[in-house]
Amino acid sequence: MDQIVIQGGNPLTGEIRIGGAKNAALPLMTASLLSGEPLTLKNLPRLADISTMSKLLEQHGVSVLRIEHGKGGMTMTFDAGGVDNTVAPYDLVRRMRASVLVLGPLVARFGEAKVSLPGGCAIGTRPVDLHIQGLEKLGAEIDLDGGYITARAPNGLVGDQFVFPFVSVGATENLMMAACLAKGETVLTNAAREPEVSDLAHCLVAMGAKIDGIGSDTLTIQGVGSLKAAEHSVVCDRIETGTYAMAAAITGGEIELKGVRTDLLEATFKMLGDAGLQIENTTEGTKVSLDSGGLKGVDVMTEPFPGFPTDLQAQVMALMSLAEGTAMITETIFENRFMHVPELSRMGANINVQGASAMVRGVEQLTGAEVMATDLRASSSLILAALAAKGETVIRRVYHLDRGYERIEEKLAACGAVIERAEEK
Ligand code: UD1
Numbered sequence: 001m002d003q004i005v006i007q008g009g010n011p012l013t014g015e016i017r018i019g020g021a022k023n024a025a026l027p028l029m030t031a032s033l034l035s036g037e038p039l040t041l042k043n044l045p046r047l048a049d050i051s052t053m054s055k056l057l058e059q060h061g062v063s064v065l066r067i068e069h070g071k072g073g074m075t076m077t078f079d080a081g082g083v084d085n086t087v088a089p090y091d092l093v094r095r096m097r098a099s100v101l102v103l104g105p106l107v108a109r110f111g112e113a114k115v116s117l118p119g120g121c122a123i124g125t126r127p128v129d130l131h132i133q134g135l136e137k138l139g140a141e142i143d144l145d146g147g148y149i150t151a152r153a154p155n156g157l158v159g160d161q162f163v164f165p166f167v168s169v170g171a172t173e174n175l176m177m178a179a180c181l182a183k184g185e186t187v188l189t190n191a192a193r194e195p196e197v198s199d200l201a202h203c204l205v206a207m208g209a210k211i212d213g214i215g216s217d218t219l220t221i222q223g224v225g226s227l228k229a230a231e232h233s234v235v236c237d238r239i240e241t242g243t244y245a246m247a248a249a250i251t252g253g254e255i256e257l258k259g260v261r262t263d264l265l266e267a268t269f270k271m272l273g274d275a276g277l278q279i280e281n282t283t284e285g286t287k288v289s290l291d292s293g294g295l296k297g298v299d300v301m302t303e304p305f306p307g308f309p310t311d312l313q314a315q316v317m318a319l320m321s322l323a324e325g326t327a328m329i330t331e332t333i334f335e336n337r338f339m340h341v342p343e344l345s346r347m348g349a350n351i352n353v354q355g356a357s358a359m360v361r362g363v364e365q366l367t368g369a370e371v372m373a374t375d376l377r378a379s380s381s382l383i384l385a386a387l388a389a390k391g392e393t394v395i396r397r398v399y400h401l402d403r404g405y406e407r408i409e410e411k412l413a414a415c416g417a418v419i420e421r422a423e424e425k
Contacts (some may be wrong), residue, residue: 001425003396004409007418008368008389013255014415018259018285019045019406020073023311024196027173028203028234029053032062032078033105034177035207040077044234047404048399049096050074056092056099060085060106073234073406083110090147094330096403100128100149101170104178107140107151111150114150130164130171137162138175138182159184159223166194167304171220173200178223180209180229186305189221194305195264200236204419206230233308238264239311240405243380245269245288246312249277250388255291255415262286267308271316273300273321274298296361297325302333314340314381321349322388323362340378343371347385349391368393374398376404383408387417396424 004396019044032039061084065077086106091114093099106113143150157184177188201214207230210222241260246257276291277297278322302310311332320327331337346369350361368391380403383411386393409419
C-alpha cells in the first residue's frame, strides 16, 4: 500500500489543469449500456474508479477501447452491442458504490438485471432504497435476495411519475437512464440538479433520448425505442477545482486553475471569497490566491446543488482549521462524514463535533504528523492540512485518493509542493 509524504510550509504557485469529473464520468460510462451502438466519452480522468467501472462493463460484455492523451485525460469508446451478462457481482460493486448505476440501464434495455447491494460505506449506511422504489414505479419487479437486487421487466419498463422524498444524485441518474427506454412519459420530481446529472442528461439527448427540464428539479422523459451512437466530452471536475483552490489559499500561494467552469461552483466560491480568497477570472480559467487580510472563519452547510457540496466539506474543514475566528461546519447529506476530524486533530486542529455540526476554532499553525486517510475526500483534506503544516506529514491509505484525484502529487509538485509517494512501511 502507498503512503504520501509531505514537507509542509511552501506557498503553492503555478497552474493546474482540471480534469473531467469522476462523478460525471461514472454514470456516463453506464449510459453506454442503454444502446447497441458505441458511446465515445472524451475528457475522462485517469482514476482507479474509472478502471473499476470499465472492468464492470467489460464483464457485462461491453467492449472498451481506450485512447490515452498524454496528460490530458482519456477518450474511451464503450460498445454495448454484445452484452451477454446482466449480473453485476459483489466483488466489483463493493469496491465502488456507483456500480449500482448499471441497474437502471440493464433492466431498461434487457428486461432483467441482478446487481449486488453495495454494502456499508465509511461515510454512512448509504442505502439504495430510492433506486429500487423508482424502478418499481416504472414497473420493474424487484427481489432482494442473497445480497443482490434482482430487477425484472420482461415486457419493458413503463413511464410514470416518481417524486423523490429527498434529493439523491445516484437515484436520479439511474431512473433518468431507465426512463429513456421506458414506454411513454416519466416525470421525476425533486430530482437532483447536480451538474453531473445535467452532463449525463445532455449525453443521453445526444444518444437520442428525449429529456425536458435539464438542470431543474423536474425531469420529463419521453421514452424512445432505442438509443444511438454518440460522442460526449465529460464536464470538468468541480470538486477537484475547489480542492486546488483551497490548496492555494491554505499555503498562502497563487494558483491558476485552467479549464474550470466557475458557474458550477458559485456557492463554493462565494463562501471562499467570504473566507478571504481572491478569485479572479482569467482567459483560461480562474486565479486563486489569499487576500492580504488572511483566512477568516466562515460557517458552511452542505446542501444539494446549487448549495455547498458535501464532497468539499472535509477540505473546507482543513482550511478553516487555520482561519482567524471560528467556523461552524454542518453536514446535511451524509451521516458519519467527519472521519477526518480525529486525523486533523492529530495535526493540531481544534475541532469539536456535536451531531451533524463541527465547530472549528482556527489555530495559528498545524504540525506534521502520521495520519490515516479514511475516505476519498477525507484524504484530500489531510493533503491540504499537510501542505500548510510545519514539518513532515505521512498520510497512510492513500488508495482512497487515487479513486478521485488524477496525478495529485504531480499537479501539486509542479506548483512547488514537496510531496512524494512511497511504499507504506
Ligand atoms: C453522489 C456522488 C458523491 C456525492 C453525493 C452527494 C457519485 C459517483 N457520487 O453519491 O460523491 O457525495 O452524490 O452529492 O456521483 N440515499 C438514500 N437512499 C437512496 C439513495 C441515497 O437514503 O436510495 C441517501 C444517501 O445515503 C445520502 C443521501 O441520500 O445520505 C444522498 O445520496 P446520493 O445523492 O444518492 O449520493 P450518491 O449518488 O451515492
